[in-house]
Amino acid sequence: MSRIASLDVAAYRVPTDAPESDGTLEWDATTMVLVSVAAGGQTGIGYTYADVSAGRLIASVLKPLVAGRDAMEIPAIWHAMVHGIRNLGRPGVASMAVAAVDVALWDLKARLLGLSVADLLGRARQSLAAYGSGGFTSYDDAQLENQLGGWAAEGFGMVKMKVGRDPDADIGRMRRARQAIGPDVQLFADLNGALSRKRALAFAEQAAMQRVAWLEEPVSSNDLAGLRLMRDRGPVGMDITAGEYGFDARYFRDMLAAGAVDVLQADATRCAGITGFMFASALCDAFETPLSAHCAPAIHLHPCLAARKAVHLEWFHDHVRIENMLFEGAPVPSGGRIGTNGAAGLGLTFKQADAEPYRVAI
Secondary structure: OOEEEEEEEEEEEEEEEEEEEOOOOEEEEEEEEEEEEEEOOEEEEEEEEOOOHHHHHHHHHHHHHHOOOEOOOHHHHHHHHHHHOHHHOOOOHHHHHHHHHHHHHHHHHHHHHOOEHHHHHOOOOOEEEEEEEEOOOOOOHHHHHHHHHHHHHOOOOEEEEEOOOOHHHHHHHHHHHHHHHOOOOEEEEEOOOOOOHHHHHHHHHHHHOOOEEEEEOOOOOOOHHHHHHHHHHOOOOOEEEEOOOOOOHHHHHHHHHOOOOOEEEEOOOOOOHHHHHHHHHHHHHHHOOOEEEOOOHHHHHHHHHHOOOEEEEEEEHHHHHHHHHHEEOOOOOEOOEEEOOOOOEOOOEEOHHHHHHHEEOO
C-alpha cells in the first residue's frame, strides 16, 4: 500500500501571446491549476485549465478526502471526490477541481509502477494524429495564414480555426485559410455555439465550398436537437462535433443517444479527469462513435493512446505554449502525430522556477 502523504495545489495565470477570441468569447490569459500528490517516494502532477477558485475547492474540499488514501485505489478516491462535491454541483468548477486531482493520481500511480499512464491504461496504439488548433477570430489575415500554414508545413494533416464572431467575414477567412494550407490538409472550423440553427445550416453550406471537414458546435452544445438537425441536413463529408462542455458521463450518454454528433469531444480537464475521460471512451465504444480530445494535449495523449475510438487530439495553441513553458517532457509532434517520450507517468516535470512569475494566490 502507498498511502498519500501530501497534496499541494497552486495556480498560475499565463498571458496570451496576442489577443484571442472565438465566436462567443474573448480572453487575454489562461489559468492553470496544478496539483501535486506524493506517496511512496514519488510525486504525481495533474492540472486543469480553470478559474483559481478550482484551486480553493481542491484545498478546502478535496484534499481532506484524498489524504491518507491508498494511491493505487484511484476509482475509490474518484468516487469519494465526486460524492464530496454533490451539493456543490457536478458540472463546472467542481468537476474541473476533481479533474486536476484525478490526473495527478494517475500520474502518481504510473510513476509508482514505473509505467507511462498510457501503458497503465493499456495501449491501443503507439501514436495518434493531432490537429493544429488556433486561428482565433482576433487574428489578422497574416496571423491566421502564418499559423495554419505553419502547421501544414510541419506535417499536420488537419488544422482548425475559430469562426462565428462575424460569419459574413468568415467566408473570406476560410478561403484564405484554405489557400494557406493547400488542398491536401483538412480544414476544421469551430463556431463555439455562435449561431442559430438556420444560420448555422447556411454557414455550413458556405464552409463546404472551402472543403471544411469538421464543424464544431455550430449551435449551442446544449441544443441536442439542433446538433442532430445539423448532422441530418448539413453538407456531405462535414462532421458535426461537440462535447467539450461535458462534465459527467450522463452528458456524453445523452449527446450520443440523441445522435447529435459525428465525433464526440471530451476534455479530461473538465469531465473529472482521466477517469471521466475513459467513461466517455467506453460510451463511444458502445455507440460506435469516434472520440477526439479537447485541448490539454500533454494530458490527453495518454488516455487517447488507450481509447479504442480515439481518432485525434487537439494541438491547441494556448495550451501547447503553456505546457512547453512550464513542463519538461511536453509532447513534440512529428509529421502531425504524437507519441510518448518513454518516461513514467505523464512524462512531465514541472519547471517551478519558470512558473513562479505567473503564480497567483489561492
